[in-house]
Amino acid sequence: MAGAIAFNTDLLARQEKRERANILRLALPASLLVLILLFVPIGWLMSLSFLGADGGLSFENYTRIWTEGAYVAIFVTTFQVSLWVTLICVLLGYPVAYTLNLLPEKISNILMLAVLIPCWTSLLVRTYAWLVLLQRRGVVNSALIDLGLIDQPLQLVHNMAGTVIGMVHIMLPFLVLPLYAAMRAIDGNLLRAAGNLGASPSRAFRDIFLPLSAPGLIAGAMLVFVMSLGFYITPVILGGGKVQMISQRIEASVSLFPTWGPASALAVVLLILTAAFLLLSWIAVRKLTPVETEAQ
């Protein structure tokens, strides 16, 4: 009797195991696609990045990145643009998320549409709009002249300024959305308690609200920074060839060099940078999240 039961559970366990594997097979078509279009080519490119111009094993594609001035300049530009975009997004996004959080939820939900609508609009449409707005005789320049702030139209497009403006427009929702969610989760009673205990409003903000919103801020800012590193379309159109970022260099290398080595080395570096910064932000957010809220 006991043996029969043991046999049955064994059979059931095996059946269960087979069923699990079977059901997992449903993910096969999707996984195959990722495997063939992402893993295999990127793995292959990684190995090609270690081949020199003569076809032998070499690190020349990597040493070129930090010895040749042109490559160093591209990395400097990429970091510069990404840092500016992140900084401006934080400076504009924090007050917006803060204000939306102050307002009743009904009103802030409507205002939130203004943050979401751009997300639904094609990136090309928005880049085109900025091209129109920022040109020499565009709306922005004429408005600034009419207001008497400037005499001569400013060069706002086909340079770093245009690139940063266009990218901030695309990235700002990615900062505001997680930050707003984090702020909504903060318990208002904590601030009231601080006030009751004699803290000034600015002190309550600095000691309670700011640290509690920090994980959302860091997560959003890191997302903006990492996504900015890989930008291609906006710097090409709004930078007008004067702003060279990593992605443009990868594109140029593909058409410029007969071998894939130089382009793939850049691609590998971009991939590593992206992964490293994402990991960093994950660690930072974990460290900054108070233990109590984590347990909830």
Place this chain on the structure above:
Amino acid sequence: MMESHVDPKRRLWLFALTGLVLLFLVAPTLIVIPMSFSSSNSLTFPPPGYSLRWYETFLTSEKWQLATSVSLRMALGAMVLATVFGTMAAYGLHVTRHALRGALYGTLVLPLMVPSILIAIGTFFAYAALGLLNTVTGLVLVNTMIAIPFVLVTVGAGLRSYDMNQEMVARSLGANRLVAFLTVTLPQIKYSVISAALLSFIVAFDEVVVAVFISKGEKAPLTQVMFSTLRDEVDPTIAAVSTLLIALATIPPLVLQLLANRKKESRP
């Protein structure tokens, strides 16, 4: 609502700044619409006069017609494949307790995290070997991969709020898993599946970077043609195309809103 700890004067500044930033976010998109009705071929705003000439150019030019047809075929293909594959994967990952579950989920959402330039160069490389460069099939496949994470997340959320026991009941009454899924589960997660399909269509239709790399000429989608036009010249036809894209982009959120309302009504 949160109790304010900002004095009224500073609060006014906050509201003003927020208003300006929200204007900064919305205005550029809206300015494209009047531009598309301009009678002039310069980019002056406000337009000196109004006409439909740029819509006429768009509707009569072979270049734009071809690109629109490629885009539609590509986005529809990717929508169907991504919805089917993505829903299958979401269901499989939801039901299974297999050890590989987490790893598979991570793999399938990876296209969302990898910079698009890397997907572009990887796909270019793979397609050069497979002979899929400059083909609609190639565009459909890569956009399917890019859209799958969105389907996985959307349908996954739908499945989490669905009571799996209902399917168990159907199966215990003799339906096999496929029949049980199609007749019991699918009707109840259909709003998630429809949302996922719309989302995949938009994601595929709007994708630029990969399209720029792997397509050209007659097999290039709208975004690739727009990009190369924008890079080389200032053609106000872009404003007309952009306005049509904006109109297209407002449809899914509206449909989703409608679906959400219906969902609420259908609940007791």
